[in-house]
Amino acid sequence: MLASCRTTLALGLLALSLTAQAQTVYRWTDDEGLTHYGHAVPAEYRARGYERLGPDGRVLERIAPEMTPEERAEKATREALQARLELEQENEAARDRLLRAAYRSEQDLQENLDWRIHGLDTQQTALEASLAHSRQRFEDLVARAASLNRQDEKVPDELDESIEAAREEIRRLNDAIRDIESRKAETRARFEADLERYRALTRDPSR
Structure with missing residues (x-):
């Protein structure tokens, strides 16, 4: 009896499967x-x-x-662009939150700019003092070498090396001063962008 029931059930399931396929x-x-x-x-x-x-x-x-290989490549490009756009939007939202959390007013922004520029000015003043000292040393070394030449005396290798080292130091200090100037310009540009964004955010508190 049990075997008969099992056979009937199996046949029923097979019939349902065949019906579904049909x-x-x-x-x-x-x-x-x-x-x-x-x-x-x-x-x-x-x-x-x-x-x-x-x-x-x-x-x-x-x-x-x-999809063809070209279509797959195009899809991958679209997805990469979309992912980059979403990341940029997330980063912008994070910057907005930081901007509003860091500053209570436009005056806070201005004071932060003044503090940063003052720090860079201090560094530049120190570099310019070092540059003046290095230039004076370079001129003294060159004058010493010129004096030896006028006396038909050989310029020592150590003096030549000192002149070259002083010249390199002047070049390095000039590069450092130009870098400070560039950083000050970038700081001011960033301040202007932050100020504009801060004004937009405070005009629309929902953002």
Whole structure:
């Protein structure tokens, strides 16, 4: 009796499976653009995409065509651009939060700028003092070498090396001063951008 029940159940499940398969219809197009229907999509047409239809003809599922290498590359580019845009938006929102948290007023922004510029000015003043000292030392060394030349005496290698070292020090200090000037310009430009953004944020508290 038990074996008979199991056999009946198995046959019932098989019948349901066959019925479901019989009711599943696929729709696809061939290379000529002609539409076909069937219970299975030929392998050579699956990459073109197809639809699975229900017993009443409604579309139950759409399988998109496989993308070409060019389409995949284009999709990857779009996704990368979208990801970068979202990251930029997140970074901008984070900067806005920091800006509003750090400053209570435009005066706070101005005072912060003044403090930063003062620090850079202090560094530049020290560099310019060192530069003046290095130039004086360079001139003294060159004058000593010139005096030896006038006396037809050989300029010692140590003196030549000292002159070259002084020249290199002057070059280094000039580069450092130019860097300070550049940083001051960048600081002022950043202040102007922050001030403009701060005004926009405080005009619209919801942002």
